[in-house]
Structure formats: C-alpha cells, structure tokens
Amino acid sequence: MRITALAGGVGGARFLRGLLDHLDSRPTDPSGGPHEVTVIGNTADDVTLHGLRICPDLDTVMYTLGGGIHPEQGWGRAGETFGVADELRAYGAEPQWFTLGDRDIATHLMRTRMLGLGYPLSSVTEALCARWQPGVRLLPMSDDPIETHVVIDDPEGEPADDGTPAVKAVHFQEWWVRLHAAVPARQILAVGIEQAKPAPGVLEAIADADVVVLPPSNPVVSIGTILAVPGLRDAIRATKAPVVGVSPIIGGAPVRGMADACLTAIGVETSAAAVADLYSDFLGGWLVAPGDADSKMPEGVTLKAVPLLMSDAEATAAIARAALDLATELR
C-alpha cells in the first residue's frame, strides 16, 4: 500500500510516528504487499540564521521518525547541548530569539554545505535521511525557496494619511517563536510560492498513492502552504486515491500549536468543520474528535469521530489506523 502524507512539524511528525507504529503491527497490506510511505514536507517555515539553512518541519519529521527527537518537546534533538548558541550570544549575534542546539547545528551545517555545492534540497534531505532512516521517503514540497512571512502592525511605523496603522512583514519564525503568534497576523504570505515547482517525485507520489493522508498539521502555514505549491492541489484533486484528513482542531481549539491565530488571519473559524471546508474540493474523509461529531461536513465528505488526542504511542497509532480504515471505506 502506497501512502502519501502531507506534513508540517510536530503534529504531523507525531501522527506519522503513529502511522508507522500501526503499519509495523501489520507489516504487509491486505494484498500481501509492503507499505510505502511518502511524506511531502512543508518547507515554507525554512529560515537562514547565522548563515545556516534551517528546515524545521523536515527536521522534525526526520528526527521524530529516525529516533533523534526530543520526545517531550516534540522538536529539536534529545540530549541537546547549547555550546554554540551560548557563544553566539556572547558575540552579540542576532537573532537571539531562536536558539539552535549543537546537535541540530550539525544537521544545518551538512545541509548548508550541500546546498552551497549546488545540490537541491530534495537531494540534501535524502542524504540526511540516509543516516536517520526515518522509514518513509521524505520529500520537501519544493526545491525552490519559499518563505512564509507574516504582516503585523508596526507600532513604530508612520500611519498612512488615512490613519491606517503602519504594518511590517516578519518571517514566520519571528512571528511564531519570538512573538508567540500573539500579535495579530494581518496577512500570511508564502513568498516565492508562485514561482516554485513541486520537488521531484511529489506529484507522482500523489498520483500513484493508494491513500493520501492529511495529518493534524497547521491548516494554514503547513498543509495550506503545501497545497499552494503550483500543481500540488490539482494533483490531489486528480488522484484516484481517497484523501482522508485528521482534524487539527478539537472542540474549537488547536490540539497543539497556534493554528487558531493562523486561521483567524485568513478569516476562517477555528473549528473542525471550517478546516474541512478548506479541503472540500478534494477531501473524502475527515476524522474529528467525539465532541465534534455533529460537525457539518462539506458535501461528499465522510465524517468519522474517534479520540484524536495523540497522548501516547498507542493512542496515536489508533488514530492512524482509523484514518486508513476510513480510506478503505471510501475506496
């Protein structure tokens, strides 16, 4: 069975860990074939800091599935140290709101060096995964640089003549990490996305899939941005595979992260139904939490209510199983 999943960072990675755990418990599909999981990872929160190219979502998936993740935190490396970061601070290096661990820096050094030599991000990611053996084929959504920027009010800027407050754009990471998404996002822009192409293998992985899965990743800045890569959404609309998704919203609040701040920015309600609506042009099945069982689904979307809290490995594997079962129903 060929499973293709789109994924952002922590939430997506945890779901994928559960998916692999579930698949491990049934090593072949009903027809006796092996499972092949392809993950299309979000790269729009990538950022260059201290001269290092950092791909937070790809790394979170790679570390989580490869056994290197900080388990409680959900991002960054287990057993991390901060020798480099302490020194960068002593030099007064900016920005100081993003702290890179030493172990993590080694990954960024490898990536930055390979990119500098001209390798595309997809090749770099494959090379890094050769060490981590995540058990999936991890593809960046695009080899082209795409960066999410967030337009926020600029209290120090001059208001326009008509009184409109001044705004400024900051990198998504600055809004997310430094400002904790607490400053309202006036607009969320994926800079560079119009010119971007899907990375090699991405469209094929969607077209050839037996199931396409949307884990409970951020519907705006993770799944939403992946879908905005030219050609990608069309491929999902066109695939014969059922598309099933897991709601990132439970009872009107994000399971984790600050998806509500992103949904508000694009004028969408923070609810399981509203997120399903964003995917209504291709979504076949939608898993929601029991409390959201009365969500009104877009036409043609099959709703199923199951416990959605990824509280431990078993619970997470059960969600993944429910997603695959729903896909089987739809097939």
Add this chain to the structure above:
Amino acid sequence: MRITALAGGVGGARFLRGLLDHLDSRPTDPSGGPHEVTVIGNTADDVTLHGLRICPDLDTVMYTLGGGIHPEQGWGRAGETFGVADELRAYGAEPQWFTLGDRDIATHLMRTRMLGLGYPLSSVTEALCARWQPGVRLLPMSDDPIETHVVIDDPEGEPADDGTPAVKAVHFQEWWVRLHAAVPARQILAVGIEQAKPAPGVLEAIADADVVVLPPSNPVVSIGTILAVPGLRDAIRATKAPVVGVSPIIGGAPVRGMADACLTAIGVETSAAAVADLYSDFLGGWLVAPGDADSKMPEGVTLKAVPLLMSDAEATAAIARAALDLATELR
C-alpha cells in the same frame, strides 16, 4: 612605543601574552607614551571545513590574548564541548581528522557569515576582536585567500616513466594535523600568495613601528609565509625600526610544534643560526637560548643569549623584555 609583531599560532600567541604582561608592568614607554601593539597574523593555514572558514592562527592569538584559550593545549577554547563534531561524525562528514569544538564553531559561524556578506577578513577579525579585546590590533597578513599546501609522496599514485615517485599536494592542515608532519614534505607551497596584497594597515604598521618583533613562530609556514606576501618583506627591510627575533629553535630542536619538518623541506638546518640566516636581510637582533650562545650570526645581527623556554607567564614576560631591551640597544 609602537610594537609590530608577526605571528603564527601557539608559539607566537604565547610570546605575545608575555609581551603584554611585560608591558602591563610598565604601562608607559620611557618617553611617557602608551604602548601600541599591532600583530600581523599568518592566514596561510586557514582552511574551509564543513563550510566554515577557519583561521587557526588568528583565532589562537585572539583567544590567547582575550582570555579564551585552552591554557594547557595552547589552541582551541577553554571548557570546550564537542556536540556538533560528534554529530558530524555520525553523518559521516569528512574530514574526520579535524575536530571542531562547539565554542570555536561559533567564531567560525560569525566569520563565515560576515565573509559571505562581503566583509574582508580584516574587518571580520576586527569585529570578532571587539568581543575578545585582545589588547593588540590584530591584522591578518592579507585579506586575500592564501593556503599553504604541502607536496608529499603519493604511494597510491603511478610513478613517472623515469621512476620518480608520484606526489600529491595536501592542505597544510592535513599534513600537520592528520599526518603529524611525519610524511616528508617535498615542497611547501603558499597557493595564491603571488596575487595577494597585504591587508589594510599592514605595511603602515611595519613602516611606523618603533620595534618590529618576530616571536618564536614557525619560520617556514608562519613567519616565512607572512614575509612572502608581496611587499611585506620589502617593508621590513625598509623600516627604520630595529627588527629583533626570538629563535624558535633551541639546541637543534623546535621549542614546540614540528618546525624541523618544515625547515628540512626547504633545505635549511634546524638550528638557531640557520633560522637567523633566513632573516639576514633585515634582522637586527636575535635572541637564542644559552646553549646556542656560540651560534654564528649573519653579518650585522646582534646575538643575545637568554633562557627561551616559555614555561610560565613570568619566564615568557622575561623573554619579551629581553627582546625589547635588545631593540633598545640597537636603536
């Protein structure tokens, strides 16, 4: 008193520490003016590893004088950790014979980033020194990239038709660190030096000096390479300041390091007198160890014998004092 010193790595840095300690004990010169020390640092053992631009000699001087050096080792940072290096090894990153510490990597990240933005090495060095406050003005000998390569036998190469064994060139660091200079150097080449220009301020620091000092640095790959920067040796010949040097050789062996392997490569005997000979066109005074007091000096060079082992801070300051006293005699 304006003192200009040429310097390589560990030996030069330790001597300079002693020089500053000595000057601290007499905060003004005989005429009542302040001391100003300019150090022209060797950059020909610079190397790019893991995408990081590393300047071992400049950093050794900066860390030693700025209080960050690993005191016993003489290079690298005190309290160093190796989180990044362990991970790079796990990725199989080459080369594995050069281990970078985490604290040190922060310096290289700062430097690599600034060079990437177009700042010349002299500006980068000044920026790094703004943190370390080494108490000297530290100038790279050149802003242009110069790399010492060493020609060694290549046992895996095809011999020439006439039976001449095959050779290959390796970066100086590979010969020094990986091969411990134990493989004979057929030739030592400063690649790029013909096209290089002295960094801003270098020629002026020599012309305007009251004393020019050669610490006991490697006479081939440190002092020798600095002197080979076009215009630099001529400036030392032309300066009105006395030029005094400290022999890096005591009783036929290097005080530390593997200068003998370098001297052999250029066909020069490992002796205090033979090194003085290399500098005979500008040298005014030469400090040797008591056991070398009968060294035959080139014409016009005043020899003085004093204990030369930099065994502790006091002994090192005494050597620096002897060098300045010898310069005073010559003036």
